[in-house]
Amino acid sequence: MSNLVYDFAEGNKDMKELLGGKGANLAEMTNLGLPVPPGFTITTEACKVYLRTGAVPPELADEIDHHVDVLQQKMGKKLGQADDPLLVSVRSGAAASMPGMMETVLNVGLNDDSVNGLAHQSGNPRFAWDAYRRLIQMFGKTVLAMDGEVFEQALDAAKDAKGARSDLDLDADDLKALVETFKHAVHEHTGREFPQDPRTQMDLAIAAVFGSWNSERAILYRRQERIGTDLGTAVNICSMVFGNLGMDSGTGVAFTRDPSTGQPGVYGDYLQNAQGEDVVAGIRNTVPLADMEQLDKTSYDELMAIMAKLEGHYRDLCDIEFTVERGKLWMLQTRVGKRTAAAAFRIATSLIDEGVIDTDEALRRVTGAQLAQLMFPRFDADAEKEKIAKGIGASPGAASGTVIFTSAAAVEAADKGEKVILVRRETNPDDLHGMIAAQGILTSRGGKTSHAAVVARGMGKTCVCGAEELDVNVAQGTITVNGTVIEEGETISIDGTTGEVFRGEVPVVPSPVVQYFEGSLHADDGDELVAAVHRLMTHADEVRRLGIRTNADTADDAARARRFGAEGIGLCRTEHMFLGERRESVERLILADNDADCAAALAELEPLQRGDFLELLAAMDGLPVTIRLIDPPLHEFLPSMEELAVKVALARERGQDPGHDAALLTAVERLHEENPMLGLRGVRLGLVIPGLFAMQVRAIASAAAELREQGKDPRPEIMIPLVGAVQELMLARDEVEGVLAEVGVESIPIGTMIELPRAAVIADQIAEAADFFSFGTNDLTQTTWGFSRDDVEGAFFSRYLEKGIFAVSPFESIDREGVGALVRTGVERGRATKPDLKLGICGEHGGDPDSIQFFHEVGLDYVSCSPFRIPVARLEAGRSAL
Ligand code: ADP
Numbered sequence: 001m002s003n004l005v006y007d008f009a010e011g012n013k014d015m016k017e018l019l020g021g022k023g024a025n026l027a028e029m030t031n032l033g034l035p036v037p038p039g040f041t042i043t044t045e046a047c048k049v050y051l052r053t054g055a056v057p058p059e060l061a062d063e064i065d066h067h068v069d070v071l072q073q074k075m076g077k078k079l080g081q082a083d084d085p086l087l088v089s090v091r092s093g094a095a096a097s098m099p100g101m102m103e104t105v106l107n108v109g110l111n112d113d114s115v116n117g118l119a120h121q122s123g124n125p126r127f128a129w130d131a132y133r134r135l136i137q138m139f140g141k142t143v144l145a146m147d148g149e150v151f152e153q154a155l156d157a158a159k160d161a162k163g164a165r166s167d168l169d170l171d172a173d174d175l176k177a178l179v180e181t182f183k184h185a186v187h188e189h190t191g192r193e194f195p196q197d198p199r200t201q202m203d204l205a206i207a208a209v210f211g212s213w214n215s216e217r218a219i220l221y222r223r224q225e226r227i228g229t230d231l232g233t234a235v236n237i238c239s240m241v242f243g244n245l246g247m248d249s250g251t252g253v254a255f256t257r258d259p260s261t262g263q264p265g266v267y268g269d270y271l272q273n274a275q276g277e278d279v280v281a282g283i284r285n286t287v288p289l290a291d292m293e294q295l296d297k298t299s300y301d302e303l304m305a306i307m308a309k310l311e312g313h314y315r316d317l318c319d320i321e322f323t324v325e326r327g328k329l330w331m332l333q334t335r336v337g338k339r340t341a342a343a344a345f346r347i348a349t350s351l352i353d354e355g356v357i358d359t360d361e362a363l364r365r366v367t368g369a370q371l372a373q374l375m376f377p378r379f380d381a382d383a384e385k386e387k388i389a390k391g392i393g394a395s396p397g398a399a400s401g402t403v404i405f406t407s408a409a410a411v412e413a414a415d416k417g418e419k420v421i422l423v424r425r426e427t428n429p430d431d432l433h434g435m436i437a438a439q440g441i442l443t444s445r446g447g448k449t450s451h452a453a454v455v456a457r458g459m460g461k462t463c464v465c466g467a468e469e470l471d472v473n474v475a476q477g478t479i480t481v482n483g484t485v486i487e488e489g490e491t492i493s494i495d496g497t498t499g500e501v502f503r504g505e506v507p508v509v510p511s512p513v514v515q516y517f518e519g520s521l522h523a524d525d526g527d528e529l530v531a532a533v534h535r536l537m538t539h540a541d542e543v544r545r546l547g548i549r550t551n552a553d554t555a556d557d558a559a560r561a562r563r564f565g566a567e568g569i570g571l572c573r574t575e576h577m578f579l580g581e582r583r584e585s586v587e588r589l590i591l592a593d594n595d596a597d598c599a600a601a602l603a604e605l606e607p608l609q610r611g612d613f614l615e616l617l618a619a620m621d622g623l624p625v626t627i628r629l630i631d632p633p634l635h636e637f638l639p640s641m642e643e644l645a646v647k648v649a650l651a652r653e654r655g656q657d658p659g660h661d662a663a664l665l666t667a668v669e670r671l672h673e674e675n676p677m678l679g680l681r682g683v684r685l686g687l688v689i690p691g692l693f694a695m696q697v698r699a700i701a702s703a704a705a706e707l708r709e710q711g712k713d714p715r716p717e718i719m720i721p722l723v724g725a726v727q728e729l730m731l732a733r734d735e736v737e738g739v740l741a742e743v744g745v746e747s748i749p750i751g752t753m754i755e756l757p758r759a760a761v762i763a764d765q766i767a768e769a770a771d772f773f774s775f776g777t778n779d780l781t782q783t784t785w786g787f788s789r790d791d792v793e794g795a796f797f798s799r800y801l802e803k804g805i806f807a808v809s810p811f812e813s814i815d816r817e818g819v820g821a822l823v824r825t826g827v828e829r830g831r832a833t834k835p836d837l838k839l840g841i842c843g844e845h846g847g848d849p850d851s852i853q854f855f856h857e858v859g860l861d862y863v864s865c866s867p868f869r870i871p872v873a874r875l876e877a878g879r880s881a882l
């Protein structure tokens with residue numbers, strides 16, 4: 001028999017793919033001897049079958065029967081047993097944690113008979129009826145796909161009828177009546193009765209959990225977090241323990257360290273007389289975990305001991321869900337917990353100091369994406385600001401935006417390019433799309449473990465929660481705070497580190513980590529985060545094999561990149577140097593209809609170019625500077641054809657002479673291309689316009705010569721763009737070498753960009769004429785897929801992402817199978833001709849963590865990225881080498 005079901009005692013933490021994270025860790029805790037309520041896990045394999053066929057595998061029923069039998073024996077009671085029923089929860093749990101995205105049903109096994117047994121057995125009828133109404137409510141919502149509002153409204157009506165403030169004020173009879181109301185609602189909305197047979201309840205709940213894998217919000221979350229679409233979820237059947245049996249019971253969540261700073265200590269929330277989701281849903285106010293010591297010292301001490309044990313065992317921060325049933329502690333979940341970027345760096349280095357992990361392991365545990373977050377700006381401490389409230393800093397960052405109260409409105413505003421802060425009393429899983437769209441999230445309720453806090457931290461989004469002074473009125477569209485009213489659409493700023501909320505937009509300053517990279521703050525200046533970053537960056541630099549260069553066209557960018565650790569320039573785009581006031585000279589060049597005019601225009605441009613290169617090469621003195629000769633089509637330097645045509649026509653209509661504009665229009669029309677991306681550009685331009693490349697090369701060579709005379713060490717490299725045939729490169733190379741000889745500066749390497757599929761395929765030939773290759777992965781992606789980035793990203797990419805054609809835009813992260821295969825081919829064939837051919841990459845992908853991993857694997861010598869991404873690239877290059 002294939003194994004579709006595992007007892008908790010049969011699994012372990014390394015079986016996440018099969019048992020899901022929750023199941024694997026429940027098994028691990030069980031085997032560590034921790035108090036876990038017995039149960040079993042149905043594998044993701046069963047889920048995959050369900051998702052494929054719409055039905056669970058036929059052999060599953062028998063396997064479940066068997067495990068239910070075992071469970072019943074262990075617990076000494078049976079499902080549906082009228083006098084003392086076994087109750088279970090049916091819990092989702094995928095391999096990658098997706099907090100709150102999928103479904104869980106508690107109290108499965110209750111029915112009209114066994115509810116009386118539970119009442120009698122527990123001596124607490126109120127509790128029994130409360131458990132039953134929760135079952136019908138969760139079952140209705142999750143399994144029967146009813147609108148949760150139906151139940152919420154009935155509950156509110158029952159409370160109103162009684163003048164009750166909290167659900168705790170409803171007694172057994174009220175809840176019994178509510179159960180009747182709920183059952184009627186089920187019948188009315190689904191045409192079916194609430195199923196009384198426990199095993200039917202369980203089977204339907206299992207199928208619903210499987211199905212929740214493809215709920216809208218789960219799909220959205222996976223896309224956001226780049227989690228695969230076909231992994232499926234496991235289902236955990238776990239015998240129920242009850243935190244809602246009275247004030248000696250309760251439920252809570254805890255972290256072994258502070259997930260926002262990484263500091264050791266006691267962090268979490270506890271709620272007496274409550275079940276499951278009550279804590280995270282922010283229904284009643286929780287108490288800080290430390291206060292639990294006063295309420296129930298025995299359970300508290302045991303919990304602390306278990307947390308220490310778990311951290312030691314997992315060698316990392318863990319988060320935990322637990323329940324106390326009449327003074328007895330039960331562990332319901334643990335996992336290596338999500339944390340903020342700052343916490344990730346600090347925990348990793350603390351664990352080195354505590355002797356728990358080594359430096360390699362510490363480096364593995366932080367990511368380039370986290371480092372990028374630490375480089376976001378902070379609010380300026382010295383700026384004038386109007387503070388209106390202080391909540392809990394749940395997920396760091398400095399965010400400003402207009403106040404928006406609903407997720408739909410947030411998405412709408414963000415689509416228009418507006419920056420918004422989503423303000424809610426509390427968030428729930430349906431707010432995910434609004435949270436993604438917003439700059440930041442502000443709630444008036446809930447703690448560090450609330451939904452808003454957990455999800456925001458996972459996404460790296462700024463969040464302040466539990467700002468209780470704020471009275472958030474969604475219906476009116478206002479926030480009232482100490483007599484001040486803030487309307488929807490007003491700008492506020494939130495600080496996710498301090499929890500402060502400000503009116504208006506607060507100016508920002510560079511983060512301490514950026515100041516460290518800039519050199520104005522030092523590793524030993526007392527900032528613990530900076531010290532941690534310094535330590536791991538140093539290690540990354542020691543172990544990385546990839547060189548790191550930058551894409552920079554100006555001396556300022558080059559200098560900044562150098563401070564950030566760039567070891568040269570991998571791409572200097574020269575066309576930027578033709579803009580601004582130099583446009584006129586370019587126009588003259590384009591309009592020239594004889595050699596003399598052409599030469600004169602080039603002669604005007606040459607000293608300007610030379611000046612640019614002098615500054616750039618000086619800023620990168622001693623380091624390689626790869627200069628790409630002009631690439632884009634010439635019409636990009638001329639005014640738009642439509643505008644010019646209108647101007648000329650208007651002038652003529654008024655009887656005026658359009659003069660220069662007419663000549664310009666003729667040129668624009670002559671140069672017009674239907675498909676400029678595939679038109680006269682790159683090396684083609686150089687071969688067609690005589691003297692253009694020569695002028696650029698002369699500017700480079702003479703700048704280098706001048707710097708050498710000054711005793712400097714300029715190291716330019718000349719790069720020919722958009723080569724598809726070796727003949728193109730040979731012709732261009734001849735011209736370049738001729739000029740170099742003329743100026744008397746030799747030994748400048750001449751290479752090419754590999755950015756056409758043909759170039760990658762014939763890289764062995766191209767290598768004959770090249771001293772180096774640089775993979776231009778932006779154009780290579782465009783030409784491989786056959787789509788132009790400017791045209792497709794808005795047009796259909798979002799739909800492609802939705803349909804799962806790609807999990808992430810191929811312009812953001814390298815498409816390994818297609819574009820990546822061409823890079824690999826280019827590397828292999830190029831090196832087959834010239835084993836010591838220098839290989840780099842200078843597309844946008846050079847700063848993308850996943851892509852850097854790939855470039856390391858295929859054996860490139862360096863990646864080149866924008867100055868601000870340099871630290872990220874250094875870190876990821878280090879991680880790739882481990
Ligand atoms: P999620 O993945 O959304 O956290 P869980 O499966 O952990 O969903 O369950 C939701 C809530 O129900 C959690 O607070 C959990 O602790 C609680 N819960 C789940 N199973 C049981 C059980 N057997 N007894 C008591 N509480 C439970």
Ligand code: MG
Pocket residue numbers: 321333
């Ligand atoms: Mg949970």
Ligand code: MG
Pocket residue numbers: 631721722755776778779
């Ligand atoms: Mg290109």
